[in-house]
Amino acid sequence: MVSKSDVGIILMNLGSPDTTSVPDVKRYLNEFLMDKRVIDYPWLFRKILIEGIIVPKRAEKSAEAYASIWWDEGSPLIAITRQLQRAIQHDMEMPVEIAMRYGNPHPEVAFNNLLKQNPKLKEVILLPLYPHYAMSSYETAAEYAKEIYKKKKYSFKLSVIPPFYDEPDYIQALAESIRPYLQQDFDYFLFSYHGLPERHIRKGDVTGSHCMKVNDCCHVKSKTHDFCYRHQVTITSELVAAALGLPKDKWGISFQSRLGREEWMKPYTANTLESLPKEGKKKLLIACPAFVSDCLETLEEIAVEGKHTFLNSGGDSYTMIPCLNVHPLWVKAVVKYCMQVMQQ
Template identity: 70%
Template sequence: MSATPDTAVVLMNLGSPDSTEVPDVKRYLLEFLMDKRVIDYPWLMRKLLVGGVIVPRRAEKSAEAYKSIWWEDGSPLIVLTKQLQKALQHDLELPVEITMRYGNPSPADTFDKLQREHPGLKEVILMPLYPHYAMSSYETAVEYAKVIHARKKYPFALRIVEPYYKREEYINALAESIRPYVEQDYDHLLFSYHGVPVRHIRKGDITGGHCLKVNDCCHVDSKAHTQCYRHQVIITSELVAERLGIPRSKWSVSFQSRLGREEWIKPYTAERFEMLPAEGVKKLLVACPAFVSDCLETLEEIAVEGKHSFISSGGDSFTMIPCLNTHPLWVKAIATLCKEEMAGVPA
């Protein structure tokens, strides 16, 4: 690594509670759910709903869920992101740091560290660990990092890697991480993505008249696709399935982690787990491409709760395919995307 590097890379992930203790989980949930891009209600309504209803009801149960998947070294998401940081730093030979949208380390902590340790830094490449654009994931992470960067007037420029849901490097890494599982006996591969409210899809439509309004909108060319989560996850799934040679009848897409009673994009993963055995699917594979690091939503919601639901409904075998985590091709993909951003190559 250069003694006086001009450029550094920051990997930005979702975040995690500092521990599995209820006060830490409550603090994390409050920060997460009070984000106006996650629950996009007016502030007072959001405050009453989150602080008065959701968090008091969920904190203890969430703490137990975190305890069930917590590793000796800490939160799986944090541990895996640190491992990815180490692998990427070896490939790039540049300073690589991590930051979280919620919890620690915060963008301010990470940017302060870079400024302190590398005072000659001219630019920071922010790599959001969200392949797809969604208001409640990629957008909130990027906009929050921008706000902190501007507020504290850091001397280095902030450059951001755009969503990479259909980039060859990402698709190849994802497909190859799945390949060993589809080379074995299975009935169906379910791509389970984190869900979002239908309202978010409509609200994010930059054209105002395409998403969920045009027939087969995800396959009709539109500028709306640049910020449409539903379109992007469908394209990711199609490209991976094509790369792996999986017949259309043997894979499908669903959406998990629904919160509240309003309509979210469908089909719901939880419902599909109950229905698939009756449709003849006895051996199920599940991949979660919206998550690049295994976390509560994969290790507990899918691998534990989802498996129980599927087997209880008549399934025989259930395999959750690990996220990309530190897969060598994923490390290589990130390095390529960051190098292109450094060089100013259009996405």
């Protein structure tokens, strides 16, 4: 067993542009969208599509969106991740650093900062801050960190914490962060998750014969569930709904942030927000469990655009519930996950 004094921790999140300027947003979007695990087309086609079409069209609008949610201390996602870092550092003896998959701080900087604090470092515990496994989120973060680790030939051991979508401490933290909002009158509770192309779900099926092929595939036991985003978000939602005592007819799941024209996971959040008022569900609570830190996709897409869509479609009230951020039970859960790795 490695001594606590020989261990370092890295919290790894998605990332943000350095500023809200169009050039910085362009750099960020290029890095993000050129990731082969995000848009998995052949490299040349991906480069032409992203650098020639998508980024030139989206950069200015994206810069405006970032500017609308930017904090005095910078990107909300990075600021919140730093808050989580400080909260965890308060409860742990070993040093804690943060890294981003795209943008700054880079994983190499985090590795080197830990070494500066302890040149005799024997183990680094990496926690990708994604509850659910997806090629374009958890996998790309974990594999990117591993690539840098191997390239730099660090002598310490790198241990990566797996997705925690059904871990009791995560479910409890998520449920308790939501519970106070249930005191207000509401007709419906919506779990909105970041979407994926349906093709990604099929591609991630390690059996080649389960996902979207077997009836009720998310509930039929399969080894592919360890890598299936659809299964994992379904289980998270069911566990949280059960913990909160939500009736089955009073909650649902939808998927946001669609990009491009191909078929993505359904139902789409935007369409759901339009249809709910027509079904008499006019008082809405909405949460985004795919994210542990509030970011552009929650603060702008859901809190602003989503609210506008829902109210303009006939809704009466709309409340977006913040992500876990630095909820005390979430901090406690992260500390526990790291300690469990150390004891292995």
